[in-house]
Amino acid sequence: MSGVPLLSVHNLTVGVTDPLDRREVLVVDDASFNLSRGQVVALVGESGSGKTVMMRAILGITGALPGVLRGRVTAHTESGDVELAPRPPYRRRALPGLRPGWAGYVFQHPFEALDPYQTVGRQVSDSVKIARPRATPAERHDRALYWLKQVALSDPRAVATLHPHELSGGMAQRVAIAVALATEPRLLVADEPTTGLDWSVRREVLDLLARLQAEQGLTLLLITHDFSVVRHLADRVLVLYRGRLVEDGPRAAFFEPGPGEHPYSRELQARVNALEEGRPPPPSLHAPAGGERASCPYVHRCARMAVAHDELRERCYSGVPELEVFGEDHRAACFLSRP
Amino acid sequence: MRLRSWDAIAGAVVVFIILGLRIVALMLDVDPGAPTDAPFLGPSFDHWLGTDQLGRDVLVRMVESTEAFTMPGIVAVLAALLVGVPLGAGIGFWPQARLAGVARFGLTIVGAWPRLVLVVVVVAVFMVSVSDPAAWADARLYALALLVAVSFVPQLSHELSEKVLTFQREEFVEAARAHGLSDSRILLVHILWANCRELVLRQCCLLFASFLLVETSLSYLGDYGVPPPRPSWGNILSDVRSQVIHARSLARPESLHPVDLVEGLGRAVNDGAALAVLAPTVAIVVSIGGMLALARHFADTRA
Amino acid sequence: MRRSLSFALVVLASSAVFGAILWSVPGAAQRAAEHGDGSFVAWLISFWKGVATGDLGRSYRGVPVHEMVWRGALQSLPLISAALLLSLSSGLAVVLVLGDRLGAMGRVLRALVHMASLCPVFLLGYLGLVLFAVPPDGPWQSLAAVVILAVGDGMLSDVLLGLDSEVRRLRSRDFVQSARLRGTPLWRHYGPHLALPIAQIGASRTAWLIGGVLVLEMVLGIQGLGLIGYRAADTADLPLLVAITVFVTALVAGTSLLVDVLRVLVDPRVRKDRRSVARDGR
Numbered sequence: 001m002s003g004v005p006l007l008s009v010h011n012l013t014v015g016v017t018d019p020l021d022r023r024e025v026l027v028v029d030d031a032s033f034n035l036s037r038g039q040v041v042a043l044v045g046e047s048g049s050g051k052t053v054m055m056r057a058i059l060g061i062t063g064a065l066p067g068v069l070r071g072r073v074t075a076h077t078e079s080g081d082v083e084l085a086p087r088p089p090y091r092r093r094a095l096p097g098l099r100p101g102w103a104g105y106v107f108q109h110p111f112e113a114l115d116p117y118q119t120v121g122r123q124v125s126d127s128v129k130i131a132r133p134r135a136t137p138a139e140r141h142d143r144a145l146y147w148l149k150q151v152a153l154s155d156p157r158a159v160a161t162l163h164p165h166e167l168s169g170g171m172a173q174r175v176a177i178a179v180a181l182a183t184e185p186r187l188l189v190a191d192e193p194t195t196g197l198d199w200s201v202r203r204e205v206l207d208l209l210a211r212l213q214a215e216q217g218l219t220l221l222l223i224t225h226d227f228s229v230v231r232h233l234a235d236r237v238l239v240l241y242r243g244r245l246v247e248d249g250p251r252a253a254f255f256e257p258g259p260g261e262h263p264y265s266r267e268l269q270a271r272v273n274a275l276e277e278g279r280p281p282p283p284s285l286h287a288p289a290g291g292e293r294a295s296c297p298y299v300h301r302c303a304r305m306a307v308a309h310d311e312l313r314e315r316c317y318s319g320v321p322e323l324e325v326f327g328e329d330h331r332a333a334c335f336l337s338r339p
Numbered sequence: 340m341r342l343r344s345w346d347a348i349a350g351a352v353v354v355f356i357i358l359g360l361r362i363v364a365l366m367l368d369v370d371p372g373a374p375t376d377a378p379f380l381g382p383s384f385d386h387w388l389g390t391d392q393l394g395r396d397v398l399v400r401m402v403e404s405t406e407a408f409t410m411p412g413i414v415a416v417l418a419a420l421l422v423g424v425p426l427g428a429g430i431g432f433w434p435q436a437r438l439a440g441v442a443r444f445g446l447t448i449v450g451a452w453p454r455l456v457l458v459v460v461v462v463a464v465f466m467v468s469v470s471d472p473a474a475w476a477d478a479r480l481y482a483l484a485l486l487v488a489v490s491f492v493p494q495l496s497h498e499l500s501e502k503v504l505t506f507q508r509e510e511f512v513e514a515a516r517a518h519g520l521s522d523s524r525i526l527l528v529h530i531l532w533a534n535c536r537e538l539v540l541r542q543c544c545l546l547f548a549s550f551l552l553v554e555t556s557l558s559y560l561g562d563y564g565v566p567p568p569r570p571s572w573g574n575i576l577s578d579v580r581s582q583v584i585h586a587r588s589l590a591r592p593e594s595l596h597p598v599d600l601v602e603g604l605g606r607a608v609n610d611g612a613a614l615a616v617l618a619p620t621v622a623i624v625v626s627i628g629g630m631l632a633l634a635r636h637f638a639d640t641r642a
Numbered sequence: 643m644r645r646s647l648s649f650a651l652v653v654l655a656s657s658a659v660f661g662a663i664l665w666s667v668p669g670a671a672q673r674a675a676e677h678g679d680g681s682f683v684a685w686l687i688s689f690w691k692g693v694a695t696g697d698l699g700r701s702y703r704g705v706p707v708h709e710m711v712w713r714g715a716l717q718s719l720p721l722i723s724a725a726l727l728l729s730l731s732s733g734l735a736v737v738l739v740l741g742d743r744l745g746a747m748g749r750v751l752r753a754l755v756h757m758a759s760l761c762p763v764f765l766l767g768y769l770g771l772v773l774f775a776v777p778p779d780g781p782w783q784s785l786a787a788v789v790i791l792a793v794g795d796g797m798l799s800d801v802l803l804g805l806d807s808e809v810r811r812l813r814s815r816d817f818v819q820s821a822r823l824r825g826t827p828l829w830r831h832y833g834p835h836l837a838l839p840i841a842q843i844g845a846s847r848t849a850w851l852i853g854g855v856l857v858l859e860m861v862l863g864i865q866g867l868g869l870i871g872y873r874a875a876d877t878a879d880l881p882l883l884v885a886i887t888v889f890v891t892a893l894v895a896g897t898s899l900l901v902d903v904l905r906v907l908v909d910p911r912v913r914k915d916r917r918s919v920a921r922d923g924r
Contacts, residue, residue, distance in 0.1 A: 061823050064814035093825060100825020112816040117834045117910060126826040163910045183824050360794060447648075448655050451894045455853030456871070460887055463875030548760075552795065556764045556857050566893070576768055620765060627760045631796075 003036040005076045006187060006219050007058075007149070009181060012071035012085070013058040014050070026181040027066050028054045031245045032074075033186070033238060038217040040210075042230040042251075044268060045240035050224045054240070055189045059103050060087065060094035077102075101130040101183030110172035113179070114164040120175050121160030124148060124293050127182030145326075147178040152204040169196045177205065181212070189221045194229060206233060227272045230254070242297045245323065249330030262332040263304040296321050296335065304336045312336055346636035350544070353629020354598050361405045389614045397615050401622060402571035407564075407571040408554045409482060415550045416543045422488070423495035424539065428531055430496060431503025442496075449502035450493030458486045458553060461564045483557070483564075487550045495542045502538055505603075506530045535638045544634035548627050555623055572619040579615040649899045707885045710870055714886070718855055718866035721784065725851060726844050732792070733801040734840070737809050738832075752816035756799050763794035763854040767861035778863060787858055795854045801843060808839040834908055841904050845897035852890055 014028035028050045035041060041133040043051050057068045075098060082097040095103060114123060124144040128135065132143065141160075148156035151174040156240035164172055173196050180188060190209075194202045204295060210233055212218045229236060230251065237254040239247040239262060247254070247262040254265055295317045299305065305313055315335045323331040383389070400629040426446070430439045459553030462482060515529065532537075558564030565571035569576065736752075758766075767790055770776040776786045792798060812818060812835050821828050856868035863869075867886055874882040906912050 016855060059823060061819040063816065063819045092828065094819070094822040094863065101823075105820065105823055107816045107820065109816065113820055113833055115817040115835075117908070118830075126821075126830075127824055130825050165911045179820070180824075207849075444651075451849065451891055451898075453852040453856075453890060453894065455856050456887060456890055458870060459856065460803040460883065462874055463872075552762045556762050559764045559768070560857065560860050560872075573764070578763075580768070591777070620769065623765060624757065624761055627762075628757065631760055631799075 003038060005034055006037045006039075006076045007035040007076070008072075009033050009058060010072040010074075012054065012058070012073065013069045014053055015069050016066045017069070023065075024069065026069075027243050028057070028240075029243045031071075031240075031243075033245060033248050035219055035221065037186075037219055038213060039235050040213055040220040040222065040233050041236045041238060042234035043221060043223045043238045043240060044227075044230065045223070048242075049240040050190055050243040051240050055191070055221065055223060056105070058084065059105055059189065060084065060091075061105060063136040072158070077101075088103055101127070102186050104183055104185035104188040106177050106180045106193050108190070108191040108195075110196075111164060111167070113176045114172060116164050118146070118163070119160065120162050120164065120167070121145075123179050124175070124182050127179050129144035131182060131184040144182065147182045148175070150181070150208055151175070151178045152201055152208070153178075170198065170201060173197060174201070174205065184216075185218070187219045187221070189223070191223045192225065194220065194224070194226055209233065231310070237265075239268070244297055244320075244333065246298065246334070247330075247332045248323065249326075249332070253330045255295075258326075261336050261337070262298075263302050263336070264298055267301065267303065295319065298334075302336075304334070308336055346632040348635055350629050350633025353626060354633070357405055357409060357457065357626060358628075360402050361409050364402045364405055367399070367402070388618055396509055397575075397618060400575055401618055402479045404565075404570045404572045404575065404619075404622075406556065407569070408551050411480045411484035411554070412547045412550045414481060415488040416546050418485055418488035419491050419495055420539070420543070423492040423542075424499065424531070426492065427496035427499025428535075429500075429501055431500035432507065432530075434500075434504060434507075446493040446496055450490065452490065452495070454487065454490040454549070455553065455556070458483060458557070459488050459563060461486055479563065480554070483554065484550060487553050488546070491542075491546045491549065495539075495546075496571055498538060498542065499535060501584060503530060506534060507602070541634045541637035544630050544637065548630035548634070551623070551627055551630070572623050575615060648897050695777070707881050710882055711867070711885050711889055713866070714867035714870040716861070716887070717864055718868060721791060721864075721866065722786055722851055722855055724788040725797075725854075726847065728788055729792040729797055729801045730805075730840055730844055732803045733798065734827070734836075736802060737805045752802075754812055755793075755802070759793050759799040761794055762857075763790055763863050764857045766790040766794040767858050771861070776862065782860060783864070787862060787864065790858060791851060792853050795850060797847060797850060800847065800850075804843040805840070808843075809834065812836065837908055838901070838905055841901045842858065845901045848897045849894045852894065 010032050012028060012031045013026060015024050015026035017024050031054060032322075045051050053062070053065050056062050057064055058073050068085045068087075071085060072083065075082045075084055075095075077098065082095075084095060084097075087091070087096075093100065114120075116294060121141065121144055124147055125137075125140045128140045128143045135143065145156045145160060148159055153159050153171060153174055159167070159171065159175070164175070167175065168278070173193070177190070177193060181217070182324070188209075193205065193209075206229065209218075209220060211222055220233070222233065224230065234251050237247070237249060237251055238245060241262075241264045247265050253261070255269070257266065296302070299316050302316070305316055308316075312335065319335075321333040321335050323324075323333045324337070325331050326337060344606075388401065426442055429436075430442055433439055462479060554564055555571065555573035556564075558571040559577045561577065564573055567574055664889055736755075761769075767776075767787075770786050770790060774786075777783050809832075812832065818828065820826075821831055852868075855866065856872065858864070859866045859868035860872060867890070870885065871886040871890075873879075874886060
């Protein structure tokens, strides 16, 4: 279901160039996808697959992480299209050309995302000021308390006076979410937003996000390991394996085995199912590190390979598969997928 | 170690030049103190850099000056290593030990003293009891070296101990212990030699640069460095000073117009006094710069 | 606070060590005896009594010690603090404002700054006298002295390097990136987080700076602590010498103390008790 486009990513490559031998170390390799307004997209993949690096590179907040080497990122706003990448090396504002706070990011480590020297209330108020620049300090404070209440923190008034080191992990996580939401962004990228929260709080936070999406057309991109999040919230699923986008399709297509599915998605689900049902997860062959760009990166772990004919396996060893379209709005990158 | 680094090249060049000059000085038979009758000559075939106020050849004096800091500098480095490395490694490896606490305290105290103050005070006081300062010049230089080394030890030990401390928690330490590398000293060899080599080398370069700075400064000031007539870059500068200030304007341009500046510089280069100022200045800047570049090279290999 | 105790300890120990060194010089003990001091310990005690009462005795040349120290400090301290300020602020300006802009020109500029910085202070002073005819006194001399102190002996280089790494580290932190994305004011994060590292860099450079002051005063003829101390060392003028060295040591240790005080003021983690609100907000 493609609606009004919000963000287009074309051939994004993220990495670092080793200054001495000029070699590139790629963390994200040639990724292309689109986000539509009001969509909830889940970005899944194992640790180290490049999910965080990719999203931070898109939003221009890489910090010490690898940056954009090549590719185009375009944001589609009411007032026109804005090119977000390629962009000059270091700017004060992460997304010049867009209104401040247009995009929000919930960082993976809440205690790092919050300034240890400032109170919770102050940090949320700063965000509020971005969304409502003409509000009075009293109004901003009230709005800040409103957001703290929204993220299921009881006694927001008390929490607002605390410094981050006085919060528990779960509270800090929720404060970080509030800080990101208070700028009333169009796009919110949440990096593992439910880690560290117990199930009831997780429920409340997810409900909040779902509500915001329904009421205000907030576009959500959730980087997550948690398949229950994917199941309950996501409209679409993006699967990243070692920096390459291997599947991009509707949630239903991701969960049901079908022709357009990528074997890695299968593997991920098998693991989760095994964990949930208490079975031992299927053994994985560890893929050796190092960029062999001559063959499909998933070649060493691929379950499909094991049962394929020799000629087909040749293909997997001799080239890198691109995303092909299977069915409506569903793409996967595998030589062995047949429509 | 990457040889492509500019810093390494610069540093290596400077080191070779200094050592080369030292060797040349040792082989040379010319007396740097021999006055001729021609003060403040410009450069000529006889005197490549001209002569100073007593008619002595400036180039020879410049080369002979390397004696003042080369050997003492090496001694300083060795002394600092001898004391600082065991201290730093020990504190880093056994941070809980009583001795470590005591050592750290002692190092804090020594580290609080400004280097030059320490040096001047100690050397000065010992000089008072000596009747003929000039005769003690060699001993003084080496005392200087030792004092600079002492003042450097806190810095060296601190950095080394911090580094060793980070390795303490590494897995390979546990693994090595489990393997039965019982003697912690062997571990030290692994940690120190394999990983801390560059840090130590860097500190050595900084120390040498520091010593050069101290020696030239004190030689310039007069009593505590190299006494005239023995040459040192510092005292060459101070010898020429009064002449230059009162009688000549070195390259002082009448205007800041580039042509005038170049002209002024041209005038200066042909003037013996000017050379006596330019040469040591350039020598000092290049030498210290080279050592610092080398130090920077050893620092850069951290990812 | 524990820090002030260690500060006092450092100063005390320094005075003892320095005193012992000076005492051990042959002939010094005799001179001390001539002037009325007995054994080393007795002298040490009387010295500290003197500090407490403000009367540090008389130098061997007759002038009261505290007067000389005061006169010298009046000259030297403003120079030192001005040089520290100049060094830190210009370093900050270069790192924050210029940063990675200016491209090739910026790199050349930085290289020049580093080259000037590695010159020994005496050399810069010398060149100042010779090339620029720095006058023997007056405001221009003080200005030149402050600039030379702020730059020479590697001072500015170290400050630049230290600040550069601190700013880089700060920039890579998530909450700074968050502010960049949201558009919230950055300086509110930079300010408090840089204050402490800046103070730390300043404190660690103070000892170095004092060495520079010593030399520069000799070169330019400024009647500060350095010059007076040098002359005292020359004549083995024990009371004056010890007073000056202890004063200087106290100064350096004092700056570390100030940094620790600053840390308590700035960092709420040290200020507040770690009472994390354990009940998970239900």
